[in-house]
Amino acid sequence: MRPLLLLGAALSALALLAAALSLVWLPYDITQHAIAQRLQPPSPAHWAGTDLYGRDILSMLMAGAQVSLAVALVAVGIGAGLGVPLGLAAAAHRGSWIDELIGRGNDLIFAFPSLVTAILITASFGPSATNAIIAIGIFNIPVFARVARAGALSIWTLDFIRAARVAGKGRARISVEHILPNIASLLIVQGTIQFSLGILAEAGLSYVGLGAQPPTASWGRMLAEAQTLVVMAPHVALAPGLAIVATVLGLNLLGDGLRDALDPRLRGRVT
Amino acid sequence: MKGRGPDFRRYASPPLTPRAAQSNLPGMGRYFLKRIATLFASLAVASLVIFALIEVVPGDPASFMLGINAAPDTLAALREQMGLDDPVWLRYLRWVAGLMQGDFGQSFTYKVPVTELLAARLQVSLPLALLALALASAIALPVGLWAAARRGRPSEVALMGMAQLGIALPNFWFAMLLVLVFAVKWRLLPAGGFAGWSDPLAALKSLALPAVALALPQAAILARVLRSALIETLGRDYIRTARAKGLSRAQALSRHALRNALIPVLTILGMQFSFLLAGAIIIENVFYLPGLGRLIFQAITQRDLIVVESAVMVLVCAVILVTFVTDLTYAAIDPRLRRRG
Numbered sequence: 001m002r003p004l005l006l007l008g009a010a011l012s013a014l015a016l017l018a019a020a021l022s023l024v025w026l027p028y029d030i031t032q033h034a035i036a037q038r039l040q041p042p043s044p045a046h047w048a049g050t051d052l053y054g055r056d057i058l059s060m061l062m063a064g065a066q067v068s069l070a071v072a073l074v075a076v077g078i079g080a081g082l083g084v085p086l087g088l089a090a091a092a093h094r095g096s097w098i099d100e101l102i103g104r105g106n107d108l109i110f111a112f113p114s115l116v117t118a119i120l121i122t123a124s125f126g127p128s129a130t131n132a133i134i135a136i137g138i139f140n141i142p143v144f145a146r147v148a149r150a151g152a153l154s155i156w157t158l159d160f161i162r163a164a165r166v167a168g169k170g171r172a173r174i175s176v177e178h179i180l181p182n183i184a185s186l187l188i189v190q191g192t193i194q195f196s197l198g199i200l201a202e203a204g205l206s207y208v209g210l211g212a213q214p215p216t217a218s219w220g221r222m223l224a225e226a227q228t229l230v231v232m233a234p235h236v237a238l239a240p241g242l243a244i245v246a247t248v249l250g251l252n253l254l255g256d257g258l259r260d261a262l263d264p265r266l267r268g269r270v271t
Numbered sequence: 272m273k274g275r276g277p278d279f280r281r282y283a284s285p286p287l288t289p290r291a292a293q294s295n296l297p298g299m300g301r302y303f304l305k306r307i308a309t310l311f312a313s314l315a316v317a318s319l320v321i322f323a324l325i326e327v328v329p330g331d332p333a334s335f336m337l338g339i340n341a342a343p344d345t346l347a348a349l350r351e352q353m354g355l356d357d358p359v360w361l362r363y364l365r366w367v368a369g370l371m372q373g374d375f376g377q378s379f380t381y382k383v384p385v386t387e388l389l390a391a392r393l394q395v396s397l398p399l400a401l402l403a404l405a406l407a408s409a410i411a412l413p414v415g416l417w418a419a420a421r422r423g424r425p426s427e428v429a430l431m432g433m434a435q436l437g438i439a440l441p442n443f444w445f446a447m448l449l450v451l452v453f454a455v456k457w458r459l460l461p462a463g464g465f466a467g468w469s470d471p472l473a474a475l476k477s478l479a480l481p482a483v484a485l486a487l488p489q490a491a492i493l494a495r496v497l498r499s500a501l502i503e504t505l506g507r508d509y510i511r512t513a514r515a516k517g518l519s520r521a522q523a524l525s526r527h528a529l530r531n532a533l534i535p536v537l538t539i540l541g542m543q544f545s546f547l548l549a550g551a552i553i554i555e556n557v558f559y560l561p562g563l564g565r566l567i568f569q570a571i572t573q574r575d576l577i578v579v580e581s582a583v584m585v586l587v588c589a590v591i592l593v594t595f596v597t598d599l600t601y602a603a604i605d606p607r608l609r610r611r612g
Binding site: 104107108110111112113115116117119120121123124196200203204207208223226227230231234237240241244245246248249252253 | 309312313316317320324327328435436438439440441443444447448450451455545546548552553556557564567568571572579583586587590591594
C-alpha cells in the first residue's frame with residue numbers, strides 16, 4: 001500500500017521493541033566483562049560480535065536503544081508541552097505583543113548554536129541523561145511553537161471558528177477545543193521528525209561523553225569506545241552506527257508517510 | 272478563497288518565513304527600522320542569556336587555575352585581579368563594553384587575548400565550513416534539479432532514497448568510516464590533525480575528510496528542500512505560461528523555476544553555514560582539528576569561561592546578523608515579504 005510508510009513503521013517498531021525487551025530480558029548480561037571473549041566477530045552465539053570487554057554487542061545495542069529513545073522522546077515531550085501552547089497563544093493573538101514576543105523568543109533560541117549550547121548545558125550541570133534531555137528539549141520548543149502557530153493560523157480563518165466565536169467561546173477555549181484537534185496531525189508529524197533529530201543529538205552528546213554515563217549503555221558512547229578499535233575490529237563501530245541510521249531512517253520515513261496519509265495536500269513537501 | 276468575507280486577507284495562509292506581527296504600513300523604510308530595532312534587542316537579550324548561563328556554571332575559574340592546593344591569599348589576589356569579586360551587573364557591563372570595542376578579554380588558561388585565540392581557530396573553522404558548504408551545494412544542486420525534473424521516475428526514487436539515508440547518517444560515524452577507508456585502508460588522506468596553512472596542499476588534505484563528513488548530511492537536506500521547492504514552483508501559472516510560450520520543461524525549470532525556488536534554498540544555506548561553523552564541534556573532535564568548536568569544547572571543560580562566553584557570543588552574533596541580512600535582502604527583492612513585518 002504505502003511501502004515506505006510500512007518500512008518506516010517497521011524500523012521504528014523494531015527499535016521500540018528492542019528497547020522494551022531490554023527492560024526485562026537481554027541475550028547476555030552487559031554488566032559482566034568477559035575478557036576471554038573480547039572483540040569476537042559476529043557469530044551464531046553473538047549475532048553482532050563482542051566489544052573490547054567481551055560484552056555482547058547486540059545486548060548493548062538493545063540496552064542503548066532504551067536510553068536513546070527515552071531521551072529523545074522526553075525531549076519531544078518538553079518541546080511539544082511548552083511549544084504548542086505558546087504557538088496556539090501566538091496564533092490566537094495574532095499581531096499583538098504576545099505574538100511578537102513569542103516570535104522573537106523563538107528567533108532568539110534559533111540563533112543559539114544548538115549543539116554548542118547543549119554541550120555547555122551538559123558540561124556545566126554535569127553529564128547525565130537528564131541534562132541531555134533538557135538540552136535537547138529546549139531546542140524543540142521553538143520548533144513546535146512555529147508549527148503550532150502556522151497550523152493554527154490557517155484554522156482560525158475557517159467558518160466553524162467564526163461560528164464558535166459568535167457562540168461566545170473565548171480564544172483560549174477555541175484554541176483547545178477546535179484548533180488543537182485540527183492541527184494534531186501536523187504536530188504528530190513534527191513530533192516524529194524531532195524524535196529522530198533527538199536520537200542523533202543524543203548520540204552526538206554521548207559520543208563526546210556528555211550523555212548517559214557508564215554503566216548505562218548508549219549508542220553514542222559505544223561509537224566513541226569503538227573509534228580506536230575501528231581498524232582491529234570494524235564490527236564494533238559498524239553495529240551502533242547502523243542501529244542509529246536504521247532508527248532515524250525509520251522515524252523519518254514514518255513521519256513522511258504519516259504526513260502524506262494524514263494530509264494529502266502536504267504530499268511531497270519538506271518540513 | 273473567494274466568499275470568505277472581506278476580512279480573509281488578515282488570516283491568509285501562514286508566512287513562508289515565520290516572522291511574527293503584521294504591519295499595515297508597507298514600505299522599506301519602516302520595515303528596515305523595525306528590523307534594526309529587533310536586531311539590537313536580539314543582540315542585547317542574547318548577551319544577557321549567555322552571560323547568565325555562564326554565571327550559573329558551577330566552579331570558580333580562579334581556583335580552577337590555581338589548583339586545589341592554592342593558598343587562600345593567592346586565590347583572593349587572583350580573584351581580585353580577574354575582577355571576580357565585582358558585582359554581577361558591573362562584570363556584565365564590562366564584558367559588553369569590551370565586546371563592543373573588540374576586546375574580548377584574556378583567556379584564563381592560555382593567557383592570551385581571546386580575540387587572538389578566536390582568530391587562530393577561525394582559520395580552521397571558516398575554511399572548513401566554506402568547503403563543506405560548497406561541497407554540499409555542489410552535490411545538492413544537480414541532485415535536486417534531477418529529482419524535480421524526473422519526478423516519479425525510478426532515478427528520482429533512488430536519489431531521494433539516498434537523501435533519506437544521508438539525513439539519517441550521524442556525521443561523526445560517517446567520519447569514522449571515511450577515516451577507516453581513506454586514511455587507514457588506502458592511505459590517501461590524513462586521519463586527523465592540522466599543521467597550519469604554511470603548506471596549503473597539506474592543509475586542504477587535512478580538511479578534506481572532515482568537510483566530506485560534514486557536507487553529506489547537509490547535502491541530503493539541501494537536495495530535498497530544493498526538490499520540493501522546485502516542484503512547488505513548477506506547479507505555478509507562470510511556468511504554465513512559459514511552457515505554453517514554447518519553452519521545454521528543462522528550459523522552464525532552469526530559467527524560471529530555479530530562480531524562484533532559490534529563496535527557501537538560500538534560507539537553508541544561511542542556516543547551514545552557521546550550523547557548520549559551530550556544529551563542527553564533534554567532527555573537529557573526531558579529526559583532532561584545532562577549530563572553533565574544539566576551542567569552545569575544551570574551554571568548557573577547563574572552566575575558561577571568558578573564552579566560552581565570547582566565542583558563543585560571536586557565533587550567536589553571526590547567526591543573528593546573517594538572518595538580518597537575509598531578511599533585508601528578501602524584503603528588497605520580494606515586496607510581499609515586507610508586509611509580513
